[in-house]
Amino acid sequence: MAVIQVERKPLSLLERTYIPQIVGGLRTTLRHFFKPNVTLQYPEQRPEISKNYRGVPTLVMDPNGREKCVSCQLCEFVCPPKAIRITPGEIAADSPNAHVEKAPQAFDIDMLRCIYCGLCQEVCPEEAIWLQNQFSMSGYTRAEMVNNKAKLYELGGTLPDPHLKWDHKKAAAEHGNGH
Amino acid sequence: MTQPAKPDLVTVNIDGKEIAVPKGTNVIEAARLVNVDVPHYCYHPKLAVVGNCRMCLIEMGMPAVDPATKTPVMDPATGKQKINWIPRPQIGCGTTVSPGLHVKTTSPMVKDAREGVMEFLLINHPLDCPICDQAGECKLQEQATGYGRGYSRFIEQKNVKPKRTQLGPRVTLDDERCVLCSRCIRFSRDVAGADVLGFVDRGSYSTLTCHPDKKLDHNYSLNTVDICPVGALTSTDFRFKMRVWFLKQTNTICTESSVGVNSVAWSREGTLYRITPRRNDEVNDTWMADSGRVLYKQVQSAERLASTASLDTLVAQAAEVFKAAAGSIAVVGSGRSSVEEQFLTKKLAAALQASVSLVSRTAQGDKLLISADRNPNVRGALVTGLITTLPSAQLTALAADIDAGKVKAVVSLGEDLAAAGLSAAQLAKVAIVYLGTHANATSAAAKVLIPTVTVFEKAGTFVNQQFRIQKFIQAIPPQAGAHNDLAVLAKLTTAAGAPAPAAEVGTLWPSIAAEVPVLANVLFKTLPESGVLLDAADWKSLPFVEGETLHYKPTAAAAAVASPQ
Numbered sequence: 001m002a003v004i005q006v007e008r009k010p011l012s013l014l015e016r017t018y019i020p021q022i023v024g025g026l027r028t029t030l031r032h033f034f035k036p037n038v039t040l041q042y043p044e045q046r047p048e049i050s051k052n053y054r055g056v057p058t059l060v061m062d063p064n065g066r067e068k069c070v071s072c073q074l075c076e077f078v079c080p081p082k083a084i085r086i087t088p089g090e091i092a093a094d095s096p097n098a099h100v101e102k103a104p105q106a107f108d109i110d111m112l113r114c115i116y117c118g119l120c121q122e123v124c125p126e127e128a129i130w131l132q133n134q135f136s137m138s139g140y141t142r143a144e145m146v147n148n149k150a151k152l153y154e155l156g157g158t159l160p161d162p163h164l165k166w167d168h169k170k171a172a173a174e175h176g177n178g179h
Numbered sequence: 180m181t182q183p184a185k186p187d188l189v190t191v192n193i194d195g196k197e198i199a200v201p202k203g204t205n206v207i208e209a210a211r212l213v214n215v216d217v218p219h220y221c222y223h224p225k226l227a228v229v230g231n232c233r234m235c236l237i238e239m240g241m242p243a244v245d246p247a248t249k250t251p252v253m254d255p256a257t258g259k260q261k262i263n264w265i266p267r268p269q270i271g272c273g274t275t276v277s278p279g280l281h282v283k284t285t286s287p288m289v290k291d292a293r294e295g296v297m298e299f300l301l302i303n304h305p306l307d308c309p310i311c312d313q314a315g316e317c318k319l320q321e322q323a324t325g326y327g328r329g330y331s332r333f334i335e336q337k338n339v340k341p342k343r344t345q346l347g348p349r350v351t352l353d354d355e356r357c358v359l360c361s362r363c364i365r366f367s368r369d370v371a372g373a374d375v376l377g378f379v380d381r382g383s384y385s386t387l388t389c390h391p392d393k394k395l396d397h398n399y400s401l402n403t404v405d406i407c408p409v410g411a412l413t414s415t416d417f418r419f420k421m422r423v424w425f426l427k428q429t430n431t432i433c434t435e436s437s438v439g440v441n442s443v444a445w446s447r448e449g450t451l452y453r454i455t456p457r458r459n460d461e462v463n464d465t466w467m468a469d470s471g472r473v474l475y476k477q478v479q480s481a482e483r484l485a486s487t488a489s490l491d492t493l494v495a496q497a498a499e500v501f502k503a504a505a506g507s508i509a510v511v512g513s514g515r516s517s518v519e520e521q522f523l524t525k526k527l528a529a530a531l532q533a534s535v536s537l538v539s540r541t542a543q544g545d546k547l548l549i550s551a552d553r554n555p556n557v558r559g560a561l562v563t564g565l566i567t568t569l570p571s572a573q574l575t576a577l578a579a580d581i582d583a584g585k586v587k588a589v590v591s592l593g594e595d596l597a598a599a600g601l602s603a604a605q606l607a608k609v610a611i612v613y614l615g616t617h618a619n620a621t622s623a624a625a626k627v628l629i630p631t632v633t634v635f636e637k638a639g640t641f642v643n644q645q646f647r648i649q650k651f652i653q654a655i656p657p658q659a660g661a662h663n664d665l666a667v668l669a670k671l672t673t674a675a676g677a678p679a680p681a682a683e684v685g686t687l688w689p690s691i692a693a694e695v696p697v698l699a700n701v702l703f704k705t706l707p708e709s710g711v712l713l714d715a716a717d718w719k720s721l722p723f724v725e726g727e728t729l730h731y732k733p734t735a736a737a738a739a740v741a742s743p744q
Contacts, residue, residue: 173342
């Protein structure tokens with residue numbers, strides 16, 4: 001293997017004083033001194049997150065406060081790291097949402113397992129699970145890193161979606177369509 | 180000698196494949212033999228053919244014959260006999276094969292017909308698969324994948340029909356999902372003999388309902404849930420419990436009676452969710468009683484026995500009992516034990532020089548799939564030689580022996596001695612070694628209590644009323660603190676001074692096959708799912724208690740007992 005000796009160019013007198021380099025550096029510093037601030041005071045200040053960012057998966061309510069999830073367990077099935085665990089349940093007959101029949105009794109997402117792939121959101125037939133802009137999860141114990149149903153709805157909030165398919169169904173039943 | 184009569188065979192051509200099928204077969208069954216699937220809803224192999232769903236439309240034709248000369252008309256292009264295709268599709272379920280019948284199941288006309296039928300079936304369908312228990316095993320979902328449009332052209336409002344209707348104590352009906360196939364109606368009327376279901380109203384308003392003042396409450400009602408091709412009829416017990424795609428299916432045998440209904444245990448992560456029947460044309464067709472389907476609940480019952488002591492400690496305690504009462508021990512075997520356990524029970528009894536008795540458990544049979552003998556495996560005890568005569572319900576001989584002081588210790592394999600006629604005083608007089616799954620008077624009085632497992636937590640075989648040996652596979656791991664019966668019996672046998680037998684089903688079978696003449700050609704791993712009929716000649720004269728049930732006629736001796744005139 002050939003070794004090529006590279007001749008190092010000797011520094012000129014001006015370069016040996018370091019003055020032009022110091023001035024050049026100070027110029028950059030001064031330029032940023034008068035430019036708008038780019039640093040965020042995290043965690044007090046938070047960056048704006050893109051709408052299609054895939055953050056922590058959450059559960060959402062519809063505009064009437066009905067939980068959208070009907071515990072069909074498709075997300076549990078599709079979840080590659082098996083982070084989701086659902087216990088399905090029946091909605092009580094005296095509930096205003098009794099016509100939806102089914103809702104999760106328990107809904108746990110283990111954030112130590114979650115890989116933020118978004119397959120749960122993609123597969124959901126009810127548009128109930130969304131990966132939103134929450135990007136940091138921390139906790140002191142493993143149990144703390146499991147988001148239960150209450151936590152998931154707290155993180156998720158309400159989805160302003162005017163679709164309301166179940167309300168239309170209920171209205172049709174009350175109207176007695178076609179019969 | 181004459182040859183055994185062969186069923187008349189008819190050669191038909193399905194999608195270009197020639198196949199000989201028995202006379203009387205319909206096109207759906209014939210196509211199944213050449214692995215061609217003809218989609219259908221109303222047709223069921225064990226029910227009458229009605230042909231009302233129109234899903235199984237096929238194109239059919241017959242070889243052309245000149246009407247005047249009756250000679251075959253040849254097609255000059257192919258050199259074969261010309262086929263006259265019927266210009267309109269025909270239903271496959273209602274078409275019986277005839278010689279030379281040609282069938283197309285993949286032609287454009289058939290595809291169009293199926294897509295048309297699917298579109299009509301889906302017009303008023305609520306599309307609530309996310310909350311429907313049938314999702315995952317729904318024929319409508321399956322066929323919609325193949326023949327569905329993917330979107331609806333129906334812009335009018337969908338029909339609204341009753342939802343969440345309780346047809347009976349165990350069946351929930353959602354009329355909007357019903358495709359009016361009438362399988363449930365035919366099953367109830369023809370098989371269960373309770374004509375309680377019917378359609379009311381007409382056209383797309385047709386609605387499945389119970390006849391006024393009647394309920395779908397017969398003991399076979401859950402079969403309507405099994406045969407419902409869509410999610411209209413669902414099980415109230417299984418409602419919203421778990422999605423079927425998570426459940427592992429394990430073949431098992433129902434322990435409700437000596438019929439030995441073939442069934443499937445559906446479990447997820449060691450929890451059982453439901454039991455459904457498995458087709459066996461020689462035993463239960465495709466049916467099962469409702470009362471047998473709830474037996475999985477015994478696994479997680481509050482009465483379940485468990486112990487924190489290791490099996491070796493428990494066996495050592497039992498060995499002390501054996502030593503103290505040497506020579507005056509009685510073994511009470513069980514008609515609920517598997518063949519393997521009864522084989523080891525016999526070994527244990529021989530090692531202890533103990534007498535063996537069994538407890539019979541009888542009740543009225545229902546002439547369908549529940550027999551009078553509620554022990555699933557009394558015949559296994561006869562086959563293995565554990566007993567030579569039929570057991571009685573009361574242990575009178577054992578009671579007398581205890582009173583006389585001839586028996587000082589009793590080993591019971593899950594049999595409640597108190598229920599079998601022993602008094603509390605008699606139980607207190609003897610040292611009891613109890614192997615069982617659930618708490619009862621005997622387990623409470625036992626000196627050594629060894630918790631064992633239920634049928635779902637172990638593998639083994641049962642011999643049913645036809646002397647058909649059928650195997651069941653372990654569906655779920657044993658509950659904590661319970662031990663496999665075979666392991667317990669093997670250790671007890673060793674503790675009693677006999678050479679150690681194999682403690683697992685697979686390794687035990689060679690010795691069973693070697694020692695039991697009737698089972699000489701049987702091995703657990705090669706036993707087919709449909710079971711093997713054993714030679715019952717040795718027990719022909721025994722007066723078995725079973726009356727007639729589906730696919731079973733009692734022998735002459737048994738019939739004489741059943742009707743003493």
